[in-house]
Amino acid sequence: MNKPKKIPHKPGVYIFKDRHQKPLYIGKAGNLKNRLAFYFSQTIKIPKIAKLLEEAKKIQILETASEIEALIKEAELIKKYLPKYNVLMRDDKGYFYIGFTKEIFPKILITHQPDTRPKYQNPNPKSQTKHKIQKLKHEISYIGPFTDGNALKITLRLLRRIFPYCTCKETHKRPCLNAEIGRCPGYCCFDNNSKFKILNPKFETNSKSKILNSKQRLEYQSNIKNIMAVLRGKKKQLIHELKNKMSTMSKNQEFEKAAVLRDQLFGLKNIFEHRQTLEVRPLARGQTSAELENRLKILLHTAKNISRIEGYDISNISGTEATSSMVVFSKQANSYAPDKNQYRKFKIKTVHQISDVDMMREVITRRFNHPEWIYPDLIVMDGGKPQLNAATAALKSQIPKHKPQINSKFKIPIITALAKQNEELYIERWRFPIKLKKQPQEILHLFQRIRDESHRFAKKYHHKLREKKFKNG
Template sequence: MKKPLHIPKTPGIYIFRDRQRAPLYIGKAGNLRSRLSFYFSRSPKSARSEKLLTETRALTIIKTASDIEALIAEAEHIKKYSPKYNVLMRDDKNYLYVAITREPFPKIYVTHQPRKREAGMPEQRTADYIGPFTDGTALKTTLRALRGVFPYCTCQKPHPRTCLNAEIGRCLGVCCKKPVTTDAMERRRYKKNIASIIGVLRGRGRFMMKAARRAMREAAQNEHFEKAAKFRDELFGLERVFAHAHVLSQSFRDIRKKAAFNMEQELSRLLGVRGTIVRLEGYDISNISGRDAVGSMVVFIKKNAGGPRNYYAPDKKSYRHFRIKTVSGANDPAMIREVLSRRLKHREWPRPDILVIDGGLAQLHAAMDVVHATAATAGSARPLVTALAKRKEELYSEEESAPIELKKQPEHLLHLFQNIRNESHRFAKRYHHKRRELAFKKN
């Protein structure tokens, strides 16, 4: 089989097919072009891989919007078709399944082989299973991300005190504490979380995001702001799961450990920056229809990885949040102006080299107005202003007439900007949630 002319760099799955178009092997990748290049290269391959390529007559590529969706799509297709080479290359014990126990407060765990009864568990504690998944690390990363949005319990037995997971927001705290609650509303809330996780793992995540966005808008229009905030948190959580968890490609920790490039040099090339790039600052605004609005500032600092190699890592002690004081109503660009004006008055803080604003052109221009005005007044060098638009991962820069398509850039550069954006979003959301809780208690 000849190498296809156009293989996308996006996440997705690939299917090798035989003469009858039946699937021979199904795989996934965070970068389809990079993964498939192995099969079409001259590098040595295993006997099974060589035999697979000999039998292959067609290749199907299915793009997905995220790594997690590729993981889920692969599991669905393997379950549906049981391809010959997936079975030959991996026995059942190497596949992973997500188990959801059948209890009043269901537990979720990962297992190698679905069984009617897990060893050491009561007979009535049977489970439903989703899978098979081929990548244990990716699956567990996905579940950790989902648990941050939809908390669930993993405690084996009820206990008298609140568990640590409940303290850090990864468990509702009502499912494993003695006495176990009989409150119908709490039970419904817990089961809704479990149903949402099942929905994502069965490929309905994008539909759930649309539903949450629609419900949030309707609640805000009807001035049900607390209800709208709950839908907003669910929506942002799902967006974070799909956009932030690069479970199939290099994680930020992998970049740090295996940095084989000069990130500063590549940033200079990408953005046309002269001089050193030591400090990157990311900004985001969090509010619900303008209420309890806050801003966040996160900081990434250049770290040396030996020789000319370097990378950028979060400097959490330098993070700051801002309560919006001068803007009323939903006006993110105006809020960005306020946040940056207040930040740039702090001459004692280290000067940033690049600002990364969460948003598009409106946010970019708002930030540029403040930065240019401050630099003109102070007579100091000004940082480069950029804005990262989420939908297409396009980076707007004051030095570029057209947006930079980050998905066409080296993967580690895309991940750097996504990490900055997602950290600023997380930090802003956490402070906004705290402000909302304080306002709720006062009322």
């Protein structure tokens, strides 16, 4: 068997086939070229591999977008073809399976040997009287086999950030730590007599049935269903389904529910976009900014190019010597970089009280009174919803002055505000903010750099004005 001429340095699945095109062995790799180089090494002395190479006549390569997809595809193909040289298939202890318990709030577990036998329990083990042994309600369904236990754990960890589920072994009276950090819904593992649950509307119970309300059960079970869909290789169908649901909820003005689905879609795209998902890394040195721009487009739901980003901040002490900055980040070969020749500073003129919101409104109005400056594709300001609303109103007031027949170069930018405390990004016309800490690091770092640079530049000008006032008495 000859070595394939073109093997990509990318994740994927490889299949050794015999002369009848029947799969002999199926494996996965984070880097196909490096992995297959092992099989063609002259120093190889493993009898089973030598026998495989002797019998194999062809290698088929299936490239995937990420290591997670390679992991899932490998499991799917092994189960389908039962290859001769995947000898571990004859000893189930060598493979990993994901189990899903069949109960109101299903648990997820990883095991070597799936146990499909019926399970039974005594309904009252403490009682001295005899009881009929009843069939346990939560039997377990399995997905597998998977070959890489470590990769499987990382995959579940990533999926849990998008679709939270419970891992608590016992019920408790207060929210668990995982609920506090968004990895568990929280209501699934509460003691029914918990005072916290009774007093907190988030954990409302149904007084008639003494169980959690059906909406919470359906929400939790939907998360489990979505995880199962991903692990079965039905990612595309799941994304299509989530998009349809989000569209329907938006039309019905159920914006909070639509925002949850939006975040789930972003999470799935982020997982499957990265070439190296099971070992998360930043953009490689020397890589072009095209990938970063594409991630920005996905984040902001826009098809427009993002070449120029402007950042704004206000600096003042009790309203005195108030200033504002306009910093510019332009798309360069490798990233978005500060373009200091395009920086502008403003001394606040019309606002004399302590009001960052009114000051931001003034600055945005004045900025768009300068058609000779290149227009931005994206605006990032320091602040929250009030600053965002003020800037949006200011921009809308300027639009009549920039009609196409007056200014053909004018374009309406995307306006955002970055709240520092929780790194939440507010976007015009979006009801709920995006949590940037859940986004890829390069996205979070870009917004932080813009925010910090605009703060530095505004503060520098503010100090300059204060020193000038002090010297002049």
